[in-house]
Structures are given as C-alpha cells and as structure tokens.
Amino acid sequence: MIKEDWGFQTGLPEAASSYAPNIDWLMNVLHVVMIGIFVVWGVYFIYCLVAYRARDGHTGTYHQTGEKASFIPDGLILAFEMWLILAFGIPIWASVKQSTPPPSESNNIHVIAQQFAWNIHYPGPDGKFGRRDVKLVSASNSIGLDESDPASKDDIVTINQMSVPLGKPTILQMTSKDVIHDFWVSNFRNKQDVVPGLNTNLWFEPTKTGKFEIACAQLCGLGHTQMVGNVFVKTPEEFDEWQKSQVAEKAGTASAAGAVAPSENRS
Numbered sequence: 385m386i387k388e389d390w391g392f393q394t395g396l397p398e399a400a401s402s403y404a405p406n407i408d409w410l411m412n413v414l415h416v417v418m419i420g421i422f423v424v425w426g427v428y429f430i431y432c433l434v435a436y437r438a439r440d441g442h443t444g445t446y447h448q449t450g451e452k453a454s455f456i457p458d459g460l461i462l463a464f465e466m467w468l469i470l471a472f473g474i475p476i477w478a479s480v481k482q483s484t485p486p487p488s489e490s491n492n493i494h495v496i497a498q499q500f501a502w503n504i505h506y507p508g509p510d511g512k513f514g515r516r517d518v519k520l521v522s523a524s525n526s527i528g529l530d531e532s533d534p535a536s537k538d539d540i541v542t543i544n545q546m547s548v549p550l551g552k553p554t555i556l557q558m559t560s561k562d563v564i565h566d567f568w569v570s571n572f573r574n575k576q577d578v579v580p581g582l583n584t585n586l587w588f589e590p591t592k593t594g595k596f597e598i599a600c601a602q603l604c605g606l607g608h609t610q611m612v613g614n615v616f617v618k619t620p621e622e623f624d625e626w627q628k629s630q631v632a633e634k635a636g637t638a639s640a641a642g643a644v645a646p647s648e649n650r651s
C-alpha cells in the first residue's frame with residue numbers, strides 16, 4: 385500500500401510482485417557485503433596511515449614485496465562478484481525480462497503513454513483488443529479506438545487507473561504518443577521505458593491486493609511529476625465485477641449520448 389503521509393520511512397516500499405523478493409534479496413546482499421568491504425578497507429586504511437606515518441628513523445622502501453599475496457583481496461572480490469552475477473544477477477534478470485508468461489493465461493493490457501498521463505486499454509470480456517488508429521485520436525478518444533471494430537465494443541479505456549486481478553500475471557504492451565516515458569511501480573520492483581513508435585512489454589504477477597502507485601520514471605516534460613497513476617490489485621471476483629460494471633457503464637454512455645464514446649475514468 386502507498387504510504388500517504390510523507391513521514392520518515394526507511395527501507396524499500398512494500399514488495400508486492402512475484403519477483404520482488406528476489407530483487408530485494410539481491411539488493412540486500414549487495415548492500416550488506418559492500419558495507420562490510422567498506423568497513424574492512426577503512427580500518428586497514430587507518431591502520432596504514434598510523435603504522436607507516438612519517439617519523440624519525442623510518443624511510444620508505446620503494447621495491448615491491450609480496451606481489452602474489454596482493455592479488456588475494458582482488459581475487460576474492462572478483463570471485464564474489466562473479467558469483468553474484470552468474471548465480472543471481474543473470475537468472476533474476478532473465479526471470480523478469482526474458483521469460484514473459486504465456487499471454488493466453490495472463491491478463492493483457494495495452495498502455496498508451498502521453499504527456500502527461502497513462503491511457504490504459506483493456507480488451508474487455510472477449511479478450512480481443514479493438515483496432516486503434518492514430519487518425520481517430522480526439523479529446524474524447526485519447527487512444528484512437530475504432531468503435532466500428534466489433535472487437536472494441538467491450539473494450540475499456542481508463543486514464544491513470546489500472547485494475548488487475550490477483551493470482552494471475554498481467555502483461556503490459558506499451559507505446560507512447562509523444563516522448564519517451566517509463567512505467568514504474570516501485571512496489572512491483574519493475575520499470576520499463578515506453579517509447580514512441582515501439583511496443584515494449586512488461587509483466588508482473590501481483591502478490592497482494594491493494595493500491596500501488598504508478599510513476600513515470602523518465603523525465604518527459606514539465607508535467608512529468610504529475611504523471612502518476614495507480615494499480616488496483618483486486619481479487620478475481622472483484623476484478624470480474626469491475627470489468628462488468630465498466631462494460632455496462634460504457635454501453636449506457638453510448639446509448640445515452642446516441643453516439644459511441646469510450647468510457648473514461650478520471651479519479
């Protein structure tokens with residue numbers, strides 16, 4: 385959950401995705417070991433300053449001794465770093481970035497970033513995304529959804545508010561309308577650039593229900609700091625209910641207006 389107050393807080397934000405504990409573990413190991421190395425080197429440095437200070441009757445020796453022994457600390461640190469990279473760094477990175485869960489078993493969402501908002505496009509109950517066309521983009525149709533496409537009838541479009549179900553991976557396919565943005569949910573320990581003209585993917589499997597902040601992690605213009613949203617992780621039942629209510633609301637809006645208009649949530 386987001387801490388609403390700006391009081392003193394130590395440590396990382398609450399971990400809320402399947403891969404977050406692995407990333408936290410690696411960060412903790414790095415910090416603890418680096419603090420250890422810093423303390424050992426610091427003590428040794430101070431010892432050398434005192435033991436080899438300039439004083440009467442002592443002169444420097446300018447020939448090398450113990451060349452082999454001097455490689456031992458470097459060798460240990462090299463071995464430790466190789467262990468970190470090969471045993472943890474690469475496998476954890478691969479589990480986040482190289483192994484997306486199968487889309488057929490995931491909740492799929494398209495994200496269209498713009499200065500300065502996250503447009504969120506759901507395929508709706510049919511699981512099919514309606515066609516989007518840049519020529520259809522207007523004040524009331526921020527993603528250019530083609531409402532004449534049968535697949536877009538039950539599509540849901542929200543702004544800055546993303547709902548996802550618990551117990552299932554969510555796959556985001558993202559693009560940008562203008563400049564490079566970066567989708568970041570610190571509780572999920574993930575981050576992915578959102579680039580105009582490209583589709584980039586990001587997946588996560590939430591492990592907790594609640595509200596988690598989406599931030600833009602790429603300085604993208606004057607409104608960058610306002611480019612904030614929320615992910616609402618719901619139980620599967622709550623998610624289905626939410627989806628139904630969104631589709632019903634959209635159908636109501638369309639018939640009331642006598643025209644087709646995508647549902648937009650601003651909250």
Ligand SMILES: [Cu+2]
Nearest residue numbers: 565600604611
């Ligand atoms: Cu941005």
